[in-house]
Amino acid sequence: MAEIDILHYRRGSSKLHNFDPRLKILLMIAYISVILSGSPPAWTVTSILLVPCSYSAGIRLMSIRRELKVFGFLAAVIFLSRAVGVLDTGAGAAAVTGILSAWSFLLIVWTGMVFTAVMDPRELHLLVYWIFRPVPGVSAGRLAAQASFTLVLLPLILDSAHEIREARKARGVELRKNPLKRLHSLAYPLLEKLLLRMEEFSLALEARCFDEDVLRVDFHLHWRDTGWWILYLFPAIAMLSAGALLR
Amino acid sequence: MNNPENTPIIHVENLSHTFANGVRALKNINFQARRGQFILCTGRNGSGKTVFMRHLNALYLPTEGKVLIAGVNTRRDQAFARRTIGMVFQDADSQIVGQTVRQDISFGPENLRLPREEIELRVDKALETMELTSLADQRPHLLSGGEKRRLAIAALLAMNPLALILDEPFSNLDYHGVRSVLRHLVRLHGEGHTIILVTHEIEKAAAHAGRMILFDKGSLVEDGEPSSVIPKVGAYGMRPFESYGQEIDSLTWLK
Numbered sequence: 001m002a003e004i005d006i007l008h009y010r011r012g013s014s015k016l017h018n019f020d021p022r023l024k025i026l027l028m029i030a031y032i033s034v035i036l037s038g039s040p041p042a043w044t045v046t047s048i049l050l051v052p053c054s055y056s057a058g059i060r061l062m063s064i065r066r067e068l069k070v071f072g073f074l075a076a077v078i079f080l081s082r083a084v085g086v087l088d089t090g091a092g093a094a095a096v097t098g099i100l101s102a103w104s105f106l107l108i109v110w111t112g113m114v115f116t117a118v119m120d121p122r123e124l125h126l127l128v129y130w131i132f133r134p135v136p137g138v139s140a141g142r143l144a145a146q147a148s149f150t151l152v153l154l155p156l157i158l159d160s161a162h163e164i165r166e167a168r169k170a171r172g173v174e175l176r177k178n179p180l181k182r183l184h185s186l187a188y189p190l191l192e193k194l195l196l197r198m199e200e201f202s203l204a205l206e207a208r209c210f211d212e213d214v215l216r217v218d219f220h221l222h223w224r225d226t227g228w229w230i231l232y233l234f235p236a237i238a239m240l241s242a243g244a245l246l247r
Numbered sequence: 248m249n250n251p252e253n254t255p256i257i258h259v260e261n262l263s264h265t266f267a268n269g270v271r272a273l274k275n276i277n278f279q280a281r282r283g284q285f286i287l288c289t290g291r292n293g294s295g296k297t298v299f300m301r302h303l304n305a306l307y308l309p310t311e312g313k314v315l316i317a318g319v320n321t322r323r324d325q326a327f328a329r330r331t332i333g334m335v336f337q338d339a340d341s342q343i344v345g346q347t348v349r350q351d352i353s354f355g356p357e358n359l360r361l362p363r364e365e366i367e368l369r370v371d372k373a374l375e376t377m378e379l380t381s382l383a384d385q386r387p388h389l390l391s392g393g394e395k396r397r398l399a400i401a402a403l404l405a406m407n408p409l410a411l412i413l414d415e416p417f418s419n420l421d422y423h424g425v426r427s428v429l430r431h432l433v434r435l436h437g438e439g440h441t442i443i444l445v446t447h448e449i450e451k452a453a454a455h456a457g458r459m460i461l462f463d464k465g466s467l468v469e470d471g472e473p474s475s476v477i478p479k480v481g482a483y484g485m486r487p488f489e490s491y492g493q494e495i496d497s498l499t500w501l502k
Contacts (some may be wrong), residue, residue: 009346011384122345144324152344155388200341203306207334208325208402209358216357 007154010117014056021123022130028115035107040100043107055116064110071109075102121148122216129215141212147152153201160193161186254318255279256409256441257332264298265490272298274444274465275312280410280443285436287453287473288445289296290462291484296445297337299462300350300412304334317409330359333403337415339395347488348390348398349374349383355406369405377401377431393424397431410441417451425451433501450491453477453498472496 016024033052034042050246054064082221083098084225168185176182257280264273273295280286285372290296301307303322305328314321336342345351352373356366370383371417374380377397382390387398396416403411411431433455436442444452453459459476461469463483469476474495481487491498 008386011347011386122346122350149344152346156340197341200336200338203301204336204342205344206306207304207329207336208342208355208406209329211358214357214360216353234308 007113007116007151007158007214009120009151010058011120012058012118014058015112016053016056016118016120019031019118021119024115024119024123025127028111031111032108035104035111038100038104039183041098043103046107046111050107050114053114054110054117057114059113059117064113071106075105078102078105116154116159119151122152124148124151126215126217139212145210145212149201156197157194161190162196164189164193255281255315256317258315258318259302259312260315262299262302262309262314263311264302264307265310272465273302276467278443278460278467278470282409282441283308283439284441284458285438285456286443287449287459288443288462289447289449289459289480289485291447293485294376294462295465296462297414297469298424298444299467300334300414300443303410303412304329304332305333306334315344326330331409333406333410333411335396335399335403335413335416337418339392339399341401342402343387343395345387347384348379348387348401351387351398352402352405355402357429359406368405373401373405376404376435391424392420393427395429396424400428400431400435404435410443410447411435414445416444417446422500429455429499429501444489447485449477449480449485450493450498451500455497455499455501 019027019196032047034046051061054061079098079102082101083094086097089097125144127144128147129140129144132138132143164186168182173182173185176185257278259276262273262276262278263271265271276299286418288300298307302309302321303316305314305316305325308322308325314328316331319327321328321335344352344354349370352370353366356369361369366477371380374383379394379397379401382394387395390398400411400413412417415434416428420428429452432442432444432452444456446452449459453485456473459471460467461470461474461476461480461483468483469479477488477495477498482488
């Protein structure tokens with residue numbers, strides 16, 4: 001099976017991989033905040049910064065380009081809906097608005113790709129557990145398990161969608177004109193397949209004595225990493241501040 | 248006093264299972280398995296094999312009758328049943344939890360809350376036994392079908408179960424993959440493991456089994472040596488033995 005190579009954890013020993021999971025999530029929030037701040041200069045810097053981050057995460061630029069095609073359709077929808085929404089400002093301005101919106105969407109996906117590539121689901125489990133453990137009435141272990149398994153299952157869901165899409169193509173789905181019928185022929189089998197897969201997955205977890213309160217890794221915040229995380233975090237915070245000032 | 252060595256690993260008494268929608272999947276099953284046996288479980292699709300096996304791992308509980316694992320009722324202690332009976336599912340992909348082969352194997356022992364050193368020892372041993380050491384840091388989803396099945400078996404071995412149940416372990420495997428999985432199963436049996444192999448492809452492994460059980464429409468209809476059961480499989484909608492054109496001793500893909 002041609003597996004979709006997106007949103008996978010990639011085992012590695014880079015600086016980004018070795019960051020404390022709390023720092024990784026902080027970085028991701030900082031980057032996404034910068035993107036959402038809506039400042040094109042900040043997006044340019046973010047795009048430039050994401051290049052070394054991607055290499056550090058073990059993702060090649062060519063593969064990013066290929067994988068982002070998966071989200072190209074959604075980006076096109078965002079472009080069109082945003083551009084059409086401001087068409088009264090002139091065609092040129094509407095096109096720029098559309099492009100900027102699609103760009104910010106793709107940047108968020110790219111940031112997500114880098115984050116999932118360096119965040120071991122076991123670390124995510126630990127992180128969510130650490131965040132929610134002090135909250136009364138919340139099962140931190142269960143939440144942590146759900147978060148980490150989502151990261152495990154995400155690529156499998158994309159693989160399933162890819163398989164069904166190919167099977168539909170083989171049976172001439174492109175000849176159908178009605179987009180709703182086309183969507184239905186994808187959504188229904190995908191949902192059915194996912195539900196069956198989730199059931200199998202949960203049985204397999206039970207069969208292996210799954211215990212949601214077992215923490216499989218530990219935090220490892222080292223002072224020697226401080227320089228590195230300042231290097232990664234500082235530009236993000238600076239851009240965020242600049243973006244807020246420029247608005 | 249009972250000698251634990253003489254206690255059957257699996258003791259099933261009058262087991263019936265009816266699903267919530269009213270489908271009666273198992274009817275009054277009686278069955279025992281002892282240490283070191285290699286049992287081949289067969290039957291047509293939908294005959295009840297998988298539902299039965301899931302009772303042995305306490306994934307399903309009987310609606311009537313009882314299942315004892317090493318003398319302990321599955322209704323009383325499900326965790327014990329899962330520690331004692333390891334199960335490999337038909338779809339190897341749905342069993343993969345870890346992001347690397349090593350992580351996936353360590354998942355079970357971690358759930359058992361074993362000390363880290365003990366986990367590492369067990370993982371290394373399981374990797375070595377299933378010849379996966381060179382793939383320890385590989386992403387499991389990128390393994391071949393045969394390697395994924397071997398990984399699923401290694402993941403169980405690390406939990407040290409008394410018996411291994413494999414549900415259709417040869418499905419979707421090529422010739423090389425089938426031989427590789429079968430070779431490891433035969434070796435594990437030789438080392439004293441109890442194996443229950445669920446398959447309708449009896450020509451691939453029947454020669455290695457010492458006992459064979461046959462399911463039909465939710466009932467256990469035949470139980471005996473392969474030489475006495477195999478000639479009857481045609482009567483239950485399976486490929487008739489005569490069509491194999493082989494002796495029972497030759498029903499293996501290892502030759």
